[in-house]
Amino acid sequence: MRWLSLSSRSVFVVVATMLVTVVAVRAIGTSAPPADEGVQAAAAQKTAAPAAAAQDPVLRGRELVINHACGECHGGGEDPSAKGWLAGLTPGSQTAVEFEIGPPPCGLEPKAKGCFKTRPRNLTPDNDTGMGRFTERQLFNALRFGLRPENTPDVVITSTTPGQGNFPKIPHYLAPPMPWPGWRHMPDADLRAIAAYLKRGLKPVVNKVPESEGPPDFWASGMTPENIGTYPAPAFPTANETMPAAKDRARVLRGRQLVLDHDCAACHRGPGPDSKGWLGGITSPTQAFVLGPCFTDEKVPCFTGRPRNLTPDKETGLGKFSDQQIFNALRYGLRPSDTPDVKITSMKPGVGNFPKEPRYLGPFMPWAAWRYMKDEELWSIIAYLRHLKPIENKVEASTDTPDHWASVVATLAPYPSVPYPTVNEVRRK
Numbered sequence: 001m002r003w004l005s006l007s008s009r010s011v012f013v014v015v016a017t018m019l020v021t022v023v024a025v026r027a028i029g030t031s032a033p034p035a036d037e038g039v040q041a042a043a044a045q046k047t048a049a050p051a052a053a054a055q056d057p058v059l060r061g062r063e064l065v066i067n068h069a070c071g072e073c074h075g076g077g078e079d080p081s082a083k084g085w086l087a088g089l090t091p092g093s094q095t096a097v098e099f100e101i102g103p104p105p106c107g108l109e110p111k112a113k114g115c116f117k118t119r120p121r122n123l124t125p126d127n128d129t130g131m132g133r134f135t136e137r138q139l140f141n142a143l144r145f146g147l148r149p150e151n152t153p154d155v156v157i158t159s160t161t162p163g164q165g166n167f168p169k170i171p172h173y174l175a176p177p178m179p180w181p182g183w184r185h186m187p188d189a190d191l192r193a194i195a196a197y198l199k200r201g202l203k204p205v206v207n208k209v210p211e212s213e214g215p216p217d218f219w220a221s222g223m224t225p226e227n228i229g230t231y232p233a234p235a236f237p238t239a240n241e242t243m244p245a246a247k248d249r250a251r252v253l254r255g256r257q258l259v260l261d262h263d264c265a266a267c268h269r270g271p272g273p274d275s276k277g278w279l280g281g282i283t284s285p286t287q288a289f290v291l292g293p294c295f296t297d298e299k300v301p302c303f304t305g306r307p308r309n310l311t312p313d314k315e316t317g318l319g320k321f322s323d324q325q326i327f328n329a330l331r332y333g334l335r336p337s338d339t340p341d342v343k344i345t346s347m348k349p350g351v352g353n354f355p356k357e358p359r360y361l362g363p364f365m366p367w368a369a370w371r372y373m374k375d376e377e378l379w380s381i382i383a384y385l386r387h388l389k390p391i392e393n394k395v396e397a398s399t400d401t402p403d404h405w406a407s408v409v410a411t412l413a414p415y416p417s418v419p420y421p422t423v424n425e426v427r428r429k
């Protein structure tokens with residue numbers, strides 16, 4: 001089936017389109033969080049960080065790359081053994097495709113005006129065309145601050161204000177839809193681990209990706225707290241969140257961090273935990289995703305994916321589902337409204353409580369990557385979602401294929417993931 005490539009292509013095109021529309025219509029103004037708030041949030045992040053210090057950074061980085069869907073844009077999906085794994089835009093690739101960024105109908109209409117072509121880059125350590133040119137610190141700065149390594153010196157950065165603490169006076173940001181506003185919320189050790197994996201865990205692939213196009217300010221006017229939220233995240237709890245009992249606090253904070261650093265809010269509504277409607281689901285049909293082959297062939301239908309209300313509202317949110325049902329959604333992609341509330345012990349339809357006729361969430365929801373998170377991580381996310389204040393917001397059901405996406409799911413990377421090292425991987429010094 002060619003669904004997956006076409007649909008994931010349009011996913012990100014539309015995400016990007018949404019982002020840039022927002023950028024275009026919002027007034028520009030910066031309101032940095034008060035200093036003590038930032039400090040509190042940083043402290044919360046510290047307590048929430050996992051005690052995984054002992055893990056090999058290359059292997060940890062691999063895990064993070066897989067469960068943050070990097071390969072959905074940079075090549076290879078969630079499969080480190082796939083051809084083109086993280087090698088960037090390649091002609092004919094199923095995953096690594098070019099984006100059209102700009103106000104609608106950019107990305108939907110080939111003739112649309114005022115659009116920029118952006119291209120996922122080669123993340124393998126090739127010295128001429130990939131990350132071999134940059135230090136691990138430059139990659140860290142790309143993921144934490146969105147600074148293009150090509151244009152940003154190799155220094156420790158201690159501020160996000162241009163001109164201060166080594167933050168460049170004229171920052172060159174990475175082009176959308178690179179989701180660094182989500183990735184930046186990962187703990188330092190995780191971002192370093194990703195850099196270690198890219199530089200030391202992969203074989204170099206020669207693949208020269210043409211430069212992305214962009215506006216003269218290198219996207220700076222769009223990178224405001226109104227559009228991308230604040231870093232560090234606002235102190236917990238905000239007006240949208242409730243304080244858990246002391247015994248649950250660490251888990252809920254861990255879940256909050258994972259929700260932030262997987263960018264759930266890019267689709268389920270953000271930008272930050274202090275914004276109105278946080279994770280309350282879409283509020284307008286224009287925020288839905290249209291997916292399917294209709295973009296290239298008018299005679300075939302498209303499908304509409306609508307990011308849902310993740311707050312605990314009983315009628316319109318996740319309140320009517322058990323924790324187990326949400327877990328089954330994140331691990332197996334099973335739609336909670338159509339899947340019984342049981343513990344599942346197999347991935348074979350009809351075996352170990354896995355439904356005979358599974359009804360999967362549409363591919364816009366990146367559960368194919370989220371499922372590689374550890375059990376503990378998924379349960380932490382669920383604990384956090386349970387500590388949101390309920391928002392009443394009814395999101396229409398998404399449309400799906402007659403087989404409820406089963407043939408798309410059949411093409412996904414193996415779960416659990418292929419052991420390290422694959423043909424694309426190697427232990428480098």
Ligand code: HEC
Binds near residue numbers: 068121149150
């Ligand atoms: C939604 C698509 C998308 C996803 C998912 C994504 N990226 Fe990117 N990434 C891009 C695009 C597009 C660019 C090019 C930006 C530019 O040219 O300014 C990029 C650029 C980069 C760069 C800068 C490379 C350079 O040479 O400038 C790094 C590093 C990077 N991505 C790492 C990652 C990692 C690590 C992940 C997963 C944690 C990830 N990306 C996930 C789209 C994506």
Ligand code: HEC
Binds near residue numbers: 258
């Ligand atoms: C790229 C967009 C996107 C991102 C990012 C995303 N989701 Fe979703 N999500 C969707 C869409 C679209 C649906 C609806 C799918 C459907 O109805 O088939 C959905 C559905 C869900 C559902 C099922 C809800 C229900 O009532 O059926 C859950 C739970 C969920 N998402 C949780 C998350 C979490 C947690 C994250 C972050 C770890 C996340 N999502 C990130 C797009 C996204």
